[in-house]
Structures are given as C-alpha cells and as structure tokens.
Amino acid sequence: MSLKILAVDDSRTMRILIQSALSEAGFEVDVAEDGVHGLEVLGGIAPDVIITDINMPRMDGFGFIEAVRATEKNRTTPILTLTTESAPEMKARARNAGATGWIVKPFDKEKLVSVIRRVAA
Secondary structure: OOOEEEEEOOOHHHHHHHHHHHHHOOOEEEEEOOHHHHHHHHOOOOOOEEEEOOOOOOOOHHHHHHHHHOOOOOOOOOEEEEEOOOOHHHHHHHHHHOOOEEEEOOOOHHHHHHHHHHHHO
C-alpha cells in the first residue's frame, strides 16, 4: 500500500525536490505552499504523514502544526518538520506544538523515506 504524504513548504524548489524524492519511493504526494494552503489541502485528503517547513509566510510551521493537532481527523497523524532551523529551542517549540520529528535541510532522500516509513508504521 502506498503512503499518502502532504508536504508544506513555501519554496517551490523544495516542494519539487520533496515531491520527486517521495514519488520515486512510491509515495503519493500532495504539496502546499504555506500553512494556510496546507490546511486547505488537508481538508480534502487523509495523509499518512505530514511534512512541514517552519519559516513560511501567512502561517508558519508552528501555527500549522497547532492547527492540524486541533482537528480530530489529524490529531494523531505524524508530522515531520523539514527545515533549515536546528536550534534546540526551535525543536522544543515544534515538539510542544505537536511535531513527531525534526529533519534539517538539506535532506538525504533515503533518510527521509526511512523516517517516513518508520513514523507511518
């Protein structure tokens, strides 16, 4: 069975890289350009895993994670942050918001796929 992934990132290049890497691994990938758009897309799909950037316009990753966790439908969906941020306080803030894991950009394709499979299990 193919896993369904929602990837939220304001960088068009990152969305393309994530979509390409995960599609090659056999995942079905939906993308959104920021937290607001991510919530709109999320309304019409049921992803197995959500990946989000932190620094985005309109709604950042922290707000997006909190909004996702506030919905019954996605309260337990694994959420991975994929960001250039690496400060411990940022990781703690993401964890407190409800993030499952943290991956620093640039990402290693095999590691990303492995982490997704692990958190989706």
